[in-house]
Amino acid sequence: MRFIQYQILSIIASVLFFSQFVVGQEKVTFEKPYQIPAEMVKKVEKTDVEWLRELGPEKYKILRQCSTEPPFTGQYVNHKGKGKYACSGCGSVLFSSQTKYDSGSGWPSFFQAIEKGKIKEIADTSYGMVRTEIKCAGCDGHLGHVFTDGPQPTGLRYCVNSAALDFVPDESNNSEK
Numbered sequence: 680m681r682f683i684q685y686q687i688l689s690i691i692a693s694v695l696f697f698s699q700f701v702v703g704q705e706k707v708t709f710e711k712p713y714q715i716p717a718e719m720v721k722k723v724e725k726t727d728v729e730w731l732r733e734l735g736p737e738k739y740k741i742l743r744q745c746s747t748e749p750p751f752t753g754q755y756v757n758h759k760g761k762g763k764y765a766c767s768g769c770g771s772v773l774f775s776s777q778t779k780y781d782s783g784s785g786w787p788s789f790f791q792a793i794e795k796g797k798i799k800e801i802a803d804t805s806y807g808m809v810r811t812e813i814k815c816a817g818c819d820g821h822l823g824h825v826f827t828d829g830p831q832p833t834g835l836r837y838c839v840n841s842a843a844l845d846f847v848p849d850e851s852n853n854s855e856k
């Protein structure tokens with residue numbers, strides 16, 4: 680019985696492994712040349728206790744336990760400042776305000792990541808839905824999901840929890856902080 684369970688698990692694992700490649704290949708069409716491979720992103724690793732202490736319970740629940748903040752409650756839903764959005768877990772810069780748009784979803788939405796390798800995409804079949812989870816490549820923090828109903832030029836909608844982001848205003852743009 681054990682052996683069969685093992686076999687089933689290894690089949691599931693290899694399906695998941697190869698499906699990542701398929702997703703990866705589809706993305707090539709809109710990738711920009713400046714994008715860096717994920718393995719070049721500096722990794723931040725902490726224990727759960729350390730994360731909880733550092734992030735506080737609210738951010739911990741979202742970043743480390745893949746929770747979702749209620750729509751229209753996050754601080755960056757309607758935020759219009761010019762600058763960058765960094766991961767609130769490790770500070771890795773993930774999005775530019777230039778790619779932020781109003782999706783009407785209730786969560787901050789972007790049509791492109793600042794650099795492809797900084798965000799990991801993982802197939803997520805929880806809650807009976809087929810979605811693509813997005814995680815920070817630097818700290819493995821849960822950010823939200825990416826959908827294919829976004830605006831051009833990418834057609835993507837990176838739907839991100841405000842709690843997973845820290846806004847960093849552009850220095851040259853002091854008037855709009």
Ligand SMILES: [Zn+2]
Pocket residue numbers: 766767768769770771815816817818819820
């Ligand atoms: Zn991070």
